[in-house]
Amino acid sequence: MGISKDTYTDQVMSFLYDTILKGRLKPGERISETWLAETLGISRAPIREALRLLARDGLIEYRPQVGNFVASPSTRQIIEAYLTRGVLEGFAASYAIESFNEKDFSKLDKLVVKMVEAARQGHHFNLANIDKQFHEYILMKCENAHLIELTKTLGTLLHLLFCKHWTKVYEPEQIRFRHQQIVDTMRSRERQAIENCIREHYLQTGRLMSQFASDKRS
Amino acid sequence: MGISKDTYTDQVMSFLYDTILKGRLKPGERISETWLAETLGISRAPIREALRLLARDGLIEYRPQVGNFVASPSTRQIIEAYLTRGVLEGFAASYAIESFNEKDFSKLDKLVVKMVEAARQGHHFNLANIDKQFHEYILMKCENAHLIELTKTLGTLLHLLFCKHWTKVYEPEQIRFRHQQIVDTMRSRERQAIENCIREHYLQTGRLMSQFASDKRS
């Protein structure tokens, strides 16, 4: 573990992220401040700050005077979040395309290959990670710190809530096609086509995920 | 004053927002927790939570172990923020256009008239408020809570930092033209045109504002 000048607040945020990711805290479940404080062996002050920040990002639902709960978005909210993510990343990609060269495209090609491998082996955790790398690689190149920050936050939320479903939602071959399509469209360097392609990419996933999530609850 | 079940944290956020808006706290200036606590007559706990949240929204720059400072974005960051806002609102408008009827358009027409009046009288505070109403009216109709939240946050940031410059940046006639153009384009109901129009609207303002802000600092 490298230099850890993190404040407790940051560490609590990481802890909660991991705990939710691993399914030890499930959507809708209460997150008691005192429980967290005892579990981590620290006081409630930094914990409250972490909870408020995670709530601002949508990972947690905070109800004043009542408590904090793991986010449990409605079908509609899920679709909305994916839609918004598509709009942001779509613009980022069309904006970043000017600084793309063949080396960047082939990097993306390789990530697609790795993604398909992970999908074939059913490693949904790996799959989600490589997918994240793929999309963030495109995102980063737009060089707009503000846009990157917003989009990453949204991505983190979606990753956290739905990465466990990925191997069930798409066949490996679909995953390959969907992402190769993005790379190919970017190679065309047509900004409008790029935006539309990425929006559609997220819209599809949003629809499937929301359906999956609502199935599970009934 | 209506029912006030606000927690202290919320009140501190409002207080800081107003204080910065009125220029009593200037960009780059330090915001001491103890000073705030004594000024408001409360303890530091809710103040810290408010500061962290405002930092998350970009109103404040937070440096761990050092302190909080009023945001003082660079030229580049200013342009980026306006650009991003344009992308979000542009999409929101093109998405909301389906639910627009003539009543909505004429409502926007009236706001444009009021805006020009305020501009003629040099009321930059009024002008900024009506402009905010205009853009939020469009935004709200998209019915995407997530998108609305993100866009509003960004708008609040820009409003706070730059509303004081508005009467200096645009002539009343320019303001009329720029906003009437948006309404007219929306009347055409062409989604692509709407997105481009609103993006351009914000891009222009971003460029002017960033220029103005950098002039002032030199």
Added chain:
DNA sequence: TTATTATAGATTGTCGACAATCTACTTTCT
């Protein structure tokens, strides 16, 4: 004089405690 080091003051990070509020259960009434 300029650069470096010490030092005192101020500021943030964290803690444990108490009051206000909410939740869930028990009791009471119909």
Added chain:
DNA sequence: AGAAAGTAGATTGTCGACAATCTATAATAA
């Protein structure tokens, strides 16, 4: 039995204090 009211327990909101860290001034050396 079912609904309403009351009560005990738990949870959140806020507070004041202390330790760790940073900042700015003063003292020292080159």
